Amino acid sequence: MKATILIRPKAGILDPQGQAVETGLGHLGFTVRNAHVGRLVELEVEATDSADAHAQIERMCEQLLANPLIESYEIVVEAAA
Amino acid sequence: MKATILIRPKAGILDPQGQAVETGLGHLGFTVRNAHVGRLVELEVEATDSADAHAQIERMCEQLLANPLIESYEIVVEAAA
Numbered sequence: 001m002k003a004t005i006l007i008r009p010k011a012g013i014l015d016p017q018g019q020a021v022e023t024g025l026g027h028l029g030f031t032v033r034n035a036h037v038g039r040l041v042e043l044e045v046e047a048t049d050s051a052d053a054h055a056q057i058e059r060m061c062e063q064l065l066a067n068p069l070i071e072s073y074e075i076v077v078e079a080a081a
Numbered sequence: 082m083k084a085t086i087l088i089r090p091k092a093g094i095l096d097p098q099g100q101a102v103e104t105g106l107g108h109l110g111f112t113v114r115n116a117h118v119g120r121l122v123e124l125e126v127e128a129t130d131s132a133d134a135h136a137q138i139e140r141m142c143e144q145l146l147a148n149p150l151i152e153s154y155e156i157v158v159e160a161a162a
Contacts, residue, residue, distance in 0.1 A: 008123070021124070021146065024145050035124040043113045043115060045111070056111065064109060
């Protein structure tokens, strides 16, 4: 089952990559605000249904994919083909 | 206007982060396949409409946000509030 995980810096946490993007784009003549940079993880997991896939991926996020102290994550499980 | 940019390694390009995620999750007892790690950029841009926002962000991706040689990008502009 295919899934996409969106990992974002939590609000209020310093986001140096987002600041660098804002500054860099400003130097190129673009005006942007509130730039934030996170990670995008896509994977396929063996699961009986989408609830099972969601539960497995939640454990993966807590254990390896994200740092729950400073990052939040959003799990999107694709409907089975 | 808010926008989300999903930046992924192109198919066929070596993705060491994705491989590390697969290996790491395997060591934790999870079975996953085809893991890929990309970047997620969220920002707000001044634009007259969503087509303008899309065009501006495409230029940002080509110039700074992505490496078009090895990465593909997907731009999602949110409907104006």
